Amino acid sequence: MIPLAEAQAAALELAGARPVVEVGIDEALGAVLAAPVVVADPLPPFDxxxxxxxxxxxxxxxxxxxxxxxxxxxxxxxxxxxxxxxxxxxxxxxxxxxxxxxxxxxxxxxxxxxxxxxxxxxxxxxxxxxxxxxxxRRGSDAAAGERVLAEGTPVTPAVRGLLASLGVRKVFVHRRPRVAVFSTGDELTDLDPLPPGKIHDSNRPALLALVAEAGGIPSDLGAIPDDPALLGRAFDEAAASADLILTSGGVSVGDFDYTKQVLAERGTMRWMQVAIKPAKPLAIGRMGQTPVIGLPGNPVSSIVSFELFARPLIRKMLGARTWHRPVLTARALEPITRHPDGKLHLVRARAHVRSGELVVEPYRLQGSHVLSGLAGANVLALVPDGDGVAAGEPVRVLVIGELDGPAGVSIVDALEA
Structure with missing residues (x-):
């Protein structure tokens, strides 16, 4: 097994920031500025x-x-x-x-x-x-000639509003990466009711949404059966049209070799076993000049692997200044148990602020196929190799969702507390 840091570094080496393009501010939302924005006229323009x-x-x-x-x-x-x-x-x-x-x-x-x-x-x-x-006063928000937005600034709704107030109609951004997503496996279907032995494809819809949330432009190439010819065509189409290829399934030891076979014939790949749980198997490489990240097939593993490897790469390709999700320290409200196995455990958990302190509670079910816990999680507790974390002890958490306070507490309630 290889350390998480080594695997993340290898994934980030696959690509750099996308080329710079000039777009209207209506198209810029979610992109990252590739040049500073300088005020032409003062804001406000008059007293x-x-x-x-x-x-x-x-x-x-x-x-x-x-x-x-x-x-x-x-x-x-x-x-x-x-x-x-x-x-x-x-x-x-x-x-x-x-x-x-x-x-x-x-x-x-x-x-x-x-x-x-x-x-x-x-x-x-x-x-x-x-x-x-x-x-x-005239110019009290921004004076003429002032640099109001730096290169590397994400174009958020507030930034878009500021640009509009300045009369800026076009900006230079890094082109958002086109990310081709497909799943692999004979067991996947869109049919309802489910035929015997089949399951709904949950990975692809989740990954398409995660790509969009990260700032990429998702391209849905569907679910591909375990057929070398079909897989080959899917990879060829993705390599010709996308800046990054994301697949799920076919990267674990013991999986059918079709995905590995097709990638070995068409690209240069590195097959990894990363010292983490879940999301241990990982494949990274290139087909020609197009980066490829192969994620595990288990639903939770696929999403966790995206957060650790694909999302930082997409953020880098966008030209963002920060690539990784924030890591905070929380206090465990109950024990987070585990056994020594040489891996970092990423435990699905829910964190919230209580009396000004960040506290965290793990979900009971932690199997790599159990999506319900991940759907409710807003952090992954980072539990190092050993016997776990006792109740009351600090633990580092990777923030993957919105942090919240106690249920029903509003801003007014908090200020009056």
Whole structure:
């Protein structure tokens, strides 16, 4: 068996970042910036109000108090999206203004609606307003010439929104890798009800979703029977059209040799036994210039192997700055038992935050065919070779899903606790 670190390093050597392309921001979601984004025009492009209220001259408000309010005449109403070029706030006047509207000439502060009394065409202020109050200055978010997004930044929904607010319509990104996915095995079928001896193909749908989640573009090549000619055609099609080939099944000791035979004839492969449980068998290599990763056929092993080997490679091909899932330290709420066998055990578990501490509970069923535990897991507890982890002891966890707090606890509940 080879160490996990050696197998991961070998998988990451298969490919680098994909070529740089220019795409519209609508297509960029999920990709990674290949060049920094520099602001052409300031954001916001003009001084504007952050609140509904009245644009005033701060000097006119300094004597205001509840006992002696300052009264100003309302000379205009300025809505967001309208040019107030013909509006001038002079001594003793104010302009009604809506959030986001430009600040009119003469005004330097906003008195918010909650703090004034409106009486017809007049507004009464009961407290002084400092210059700049609730004014969002031109360029306060981003100045012209400022680099707002660095190379290697993933294009998230928030990044896409920022690009749109800057008027950026196209960006340079690394082309998202096309990932061909197929399963192998005579036992797989899409028929329902299941014929005798057949099973539904769970690996391929899961892997297609994992590819998309990682940022790749999945290509579904179906389930291929244990037939050398059909397997050969599938591999040839994948190598001609994809940046990465992912298969599941046919890499374990004792499996039918067809997948290995076809890959040996068409590519250069390395067959591994990795010192982990589950997901011990692994195949990596190339068909021509196209990387190939062969994952185990057991459903849990296939997904765990993807997380450890395929996902980091896809992230690297995207040009991302971080390739691996985060690893955190949690406290085991109950024992995580195992026996010495020379392997790192990746135990399906559920982690959540309790009283500010990350705690973890393992699932009872850990067989490599039991998908139900993995479906509910948000971490894999990394249990080194030995006798396991006692309740209350720390354990490292690989985060593979969304961490959560106690059931039913909202942000408000947490803040009031």
């Amino acid at each position: 504007n109000t952050g609140m509904d209220g009245f644009a005033v001259r701060s000097v006119d408000t300094q004597a205001a108090s509840r006992a002696t309010p300052v009264t100003l005449s309302i000379v205009a109403t300025i809505a967001a999206g309208h040019d107030p070029n013909d509006v001038v706030v002079t001594a003793g006047t104010a302009a009604r203004i809506m959030t986001g509207a430009p600040i009119p000439k003469g005004a330097d502060a906003i008195a918010i609606v909650e703090d004034v009394i409106v009486d017809g065409s007049e507004v009464h202020l009961t407290a002084p307003i400092a210059a700049g109050t609730h004014v969002r």
